[in-house]
Amino acid sequence: MKRFLDLADFSREEILDLLALARRLEEHPEPRALAGKILGLVFFNPSLRTLSSFQVGMMRLGGQSFVITPGQGTWQLETRTGAIMNGAAAEHVREGLPVLASYADALGIRAFAEGKDLRHDLAETNFKAMSSVVDKPLINLESAMNHPCQALADWKTLEDLRVPQRAKFVLTWANHPRVTPLAVPAATVHMAAQRGMEVVVLRPEGFALPPEIMDKARAAAAASGGSVRETNDRSEALNGAHVVYAKEWGSTTHYGDSVGDATLRAGLTDWCVRENWFSKSASDCKFMHCLPVRRNVAVADEVLDGPRSVVQREAHNRLPAQMAVLHRMLSNGGAER
């Protein structure tokens, strides 16, 4: 595997193979599989799970890693092509990233959406400007519109919990004090569709996912036998749900307009997932969230601390899922296999 940028680059069977490898590494650790291999991790944005689980994943496989945080200990990096660099950025990604790639055996890059221009972000303009100058194996640690590592871990969580392939999977919008990106909802709706689930996107007016995201998920559903639809009818959406996956995201009708977005969400404080949301769901309906989560704004304590929450398992699954990616990407197929 040369690049892990988007689950859509892989067939359903290839994903299931990766998850089988993840499970094998859980059961049969390979503490020398990546001996001598070095992963460079570049974080343009904050991280807790990604930052720690990739470092630990390399360690558990016998490899090593280093972390670069532009703007914190390292120069701010420019991504725009042709920029006249007389501002805050001291270096361009066209210089910085190939240098890091030349030191490492693989790179991972996190760069959130700019959140100004939906076209720009949907096109993954910034991430593509970066990936195009890296000639080593590359992992998307969350880009403007994707978070494949989270999606892979979430798929593993669904398998671990033996959630039926055709089960009803509700991705629901949740409130947040600020505008947040579309990366996780986009990756999640696609993942559930690619797994073959009955996917319902539940969101208030003004927060519909862009057609490009919905169409991509529908294409995945068509291939896997699943379905994807959207609604703003909470009761209908939750009826019979096997999984409720909550995520905060910014208004798509007011993209780049933080005042308009704030006006919209001011009336949406009831989009905090509470236990009474689950009255019409399946009796053992699971609650998922990628974390970080703002307690009692997006999700109530009672849900996060209750028995249906599997957020810790999701977060933990980042480790074995990513170890499978790293193993597939960097292992020599050496003595340990």
Add this chain to the structure above:
Amino acid sequence: MKRFLDLADFSREEILDLLALARRLEEHPEPRALAGKILGLVFFNPSLRTLSSFQVGMMRLGGQSFVITPGQGTWQLETRTGAIMNGAAAEHVREGLPVLASYADALGIRAFAEGKDLRHDLAETNFKAMSSVVDKPLINLESAMNHPCQALADWKTLEDLRVPQRAKFVLTWANHPRVTPLAVPAATVHMAAQRGMEVVVLRPEGFALPPEIMDKARAAAAASGGSVRETNDRSEALNGAHVVYAKEWGSTTHYGDSVGDATLRAGLTDWCVRENWFSKSASDCKFMHCLPVRRNVAVADEVLDGPRSVVQREAHNRLPAQMAVLHRMLSNGGAER
């Protein structure tokens, strides 16, 4: 050992055993003792010695570590139970810490006192909110009222220097431009008492240590045959002292009141330890300080650069002392023993 949170959780003999292990590791390195073991280090506050010595300690024992700094590269974390998280913190410790614990074999956490409410800080409210959600081995890297790693290193320093068990140990307040926490004075007075020393706390009016701290130290002294008293009479305190341990801390009568504290300490600029403080001490009286120290505010250059200062030995002893803790906590008792 499952937790290393407070020297008071261990008997005097258990501490001496730990120090013997520290010495053994100095003389007979075990570079594979913690092979495959991973320590997660979470720093809510700045660090130099703790940050570097724990990383190096793991390396010297063949293990590895990773560092998480909430607010710098990682989300700010909320600690309050039941908080409605619409402020700066994007994640709650109830989510973040169990995730990190699930990746690692042990965690260390540093979280200083809030410095607003003495009851809150004395109760270790924040640290307990964190330790209660971590089910892996846990090390206190300095909490509101404790710094057991520093205390263990200081105890080792006293042993290294063959300071008699019953020697006079003076913990003296020292000046500082700002309010600083009670963690080190609380840990130090307890450590010296538990070791069985004649402990005198020398401090100006307004800076008496809280009764809870003094009572805990007196209980330790009662068990070890030592004693603990306090005074504001510098001459009497220093008379015959074998060790002077300087530390800055905030006013306890004006806790949480930085203006009142500043007014108090404005008249206390002579609480900068100088060589003439030692005229009535034992001839080879040692000078200790946990570092960092503000030269010529808390302690004069002449003392820090002079022959009685053992601050470098104290700081270096962080490494073997903590290696003993890590070894006791994480070693399999494998081939190296």
Add this chain to the structure above:
Amino acid sequence: MKRFLDLADFSREEILDLLALARRLEEHPEPRALAGKILGLVFFNPSLRTLSSFQVGMMRLGGQSFVITPGQGTWQLETRTGAIMNGAAAEHVREGLPVLASYADALGIRAFAEGKDLRHDLAETNFKAMSSVVDKPLINLESAMNHPCQALADWKTLEDLRVPQRAKFVLTWANHPRVTPLAVPAATVHMAAQRGMEVVVLRPEGFALPPEIMDKARAAAAASGGSVRETNDRSEALNGAHVVYAKEWGSTTHYGDSVGDATLRAGLTDWCVRENWFSKSASDCKFMHCLPVRRNVAVADEVLDGPRSVVQREAHNRLPAQMAVLHRMLSNGGAER
């Protein structure tokens, strides 16, 4: 090797030996040469290449490292002797650095020029205050007036490209939005002179390198058979050039005067290296820059993206060049040799 602080501390032959070791390590990796060895890296200033290449260099040789960034996760450190520390710095380098040295097998320190007083910076006052308290092997990761790791990598690049020893090497000033230090131009002019090249420093009025820097380079040229001169005549300088090395630096006639410096450089926007600069150079004239570089301010895209640019090779050479230094400094000459 106990210290790597300045190429001038080594003979031309010793440098060539180091470069031969660098090449040997490229061709015959020694993944256990520094097993058990730990490098402490202290960064008072931002870094991308130095930060990552030293970590990777230790990893590739089987060693390990840790990073300390004063002011970011670690206390701000004071360097002035005799300071009354009632400001922002919580700790003095006289305490902090010996502590770090006592944990590690070697230290690297980066501390840029203060940029206020040219005498102070030329004397390396701050770096000497630090190096004087470190009794372990020490590497200069860039000081006020030196950057020996960059110079060594650049020398290696010249060898890799088989640039003739006596070739014409033009160090040209380039524009930048702000004042930047003299460390790289000082190290570069000395390196090229020590290699025996025909060195021309091309710079506008107000940006002449200080006599101390030029005299040191001329002494090196005298020993190696090279030459060093300076000019503000771009056409003459570039005529027949085999290598053009661009670097931004602050005005030396207005050192410490950012307004005066800005006034000077306002009229110098044509000091952005463009392809038409090379019309009179040798046909395969190479373009060098240490990075980071501000595109279209210091150097045009067309040069950086064109075939004469060797900036990626320079940056990559940081790794093998520094691995040679680390190997010479820390290797036991053990089983791998």
